[in-house]
Amino acid sequence: MTDLVARAPSLLRPRDGDALRGELRSIAAHGVAPVLFGGEVQDDTLHLSEFVGTRTNNLKGLAIPPRSGLGGRVVAQRTPVSVHDYGNSSTITHHYDRPVLSEGLRSILAVPVMVRGSSRAVLYAAIRDCAPIGDRTADIVVAASRRLGIEIAIRDEVDRRLEMMKTLDVNTAGGATSEELRDIHAELRSVAQTVTDSLLQARLRGLSQRLAGILRPGTEGADDDPGVHLAPREIDVLSHVALGCTNSEAAQRLSVGPETVKSYLRSAMSKLDARSRHEAVVTARRLGLLP
Numbered sequence: 001m002t003d004l005v006a007r008a009p010s011l012l013r014p015r016d017g018d019a020l021r022g023e024l025r026s027i028a029a030h031g032v033a034p035v036l037f038g039g040e041v042q043d044d045t046l047h048l049s050e051f052v053g054t055r056t057n058n059l060k061g062l063a064i065p066p067r068s069g070l071g072g073r074v075v076a077q078r079t080p081v082s083v084h085d086y087g088n089s090s091t092i093t094h095h096y097d098r099p100v101l102s103e104g105l106r107s108i109l110a111v112p113v114m115v116r117g118s119s120r121a122v123l124y125a126a127i128r129d130c131a132p133i134g135d136r137t138a139d140i141v142v143a144a145s146r147r148l149g150i151e152i153a154i155r156d157e158v159d160r161r162l163e164m165m166k167t168l169d170v171n172t173a174g175g176a177t178s179e180e181l182r183d184i185h186a187e188l189r190s191v192a193q194t195v196t197d198s199l200l201q202a203r204l205r206g207l208s209q210r211l212a213g214i215l216r217p218g219t220e221g222a223d224d225d226p227g228v229h230l231a232p233r234e235i236d237v238l239s240h241v242a243l244g245c246t247n248s249e250a251a252q253r254l255s256v257g258p259e260t261v262k263s264y265l266r267s268a269m270s271k272l273d274a275r276s277r278h279e280a281v282v283t284a285r286r287l288g289l290l291p
Helices: 003-007 016-029 069-077 097-102 135-166 176-194 198-214 232-241 247-254 258-271 277-286
Strands: 035-042 045-052 081-083 107-115 118-127
Touching: 016 035, 016 045, 016 118, 016 135, 045 069, 045 118, 069 081, 069 107, 069 118, 107 135, 118 135, 135 176, 176 198, 176 232, 176 247, 198 232, 232 247, 232 258, 232 277, 247 258, 258 277
Parallel strands: none
Antiparallel strands: 035 045, 035 118, 081 107, 107 118
């Protein structure tokens, strides 16, 4: 995936800064550090934008290039770094002493948010005393960075799939293009299961429904009521069965157990009055429930 695609503006994608702010609030709820802040990395430069517990605005809007200060070092090294006495530390540059020290910060931990080997954001925890950052604090911040990394990776994948959709000529959706549509449909259903944002999940499912209508025989979309209503998880299972997945493979892609897949498949077959997996897929496609 190119960096351009990963950062391309999207009406679907929520602001990553909102997710970052949410993780800072989650850390704050543990009460492990009085000051928390962070920002996203764009074009290898860290932009500080989110703050909890600060007393001044001196850190707000700082743009930190790679290897500069504590944050720039973390972005470049891609590993957590801490200093116990920021003003006298010999392991970092001191380009940002004025805003940091004017905030009263002395002991600081910076943790990168990694996505596919790249630093995409940095989370900080800081105290106003020259004392080591405790292991519990470090564990909580690292866990938050991992959660945020997973969330950003999911959003990147959604954007990548949307970019793929833009390249499809739906007026000639046949042969390999039809298969690509079906693969995108199944992937959107899979990604929707891993998203914690309910609004984003609903939008992903809405996109998959639009894809299903594209190849519906004799129609231009999925606006007509098909007469049969499958639960979201039933469509999830059928979309992967349609790609030739076994129950175990579908379970792995959807992060559920094989027995759960069997249960949803039986339910879908019953609603579609189908006697086999293949017949269920054919009927679902005819009704515009699958592409």
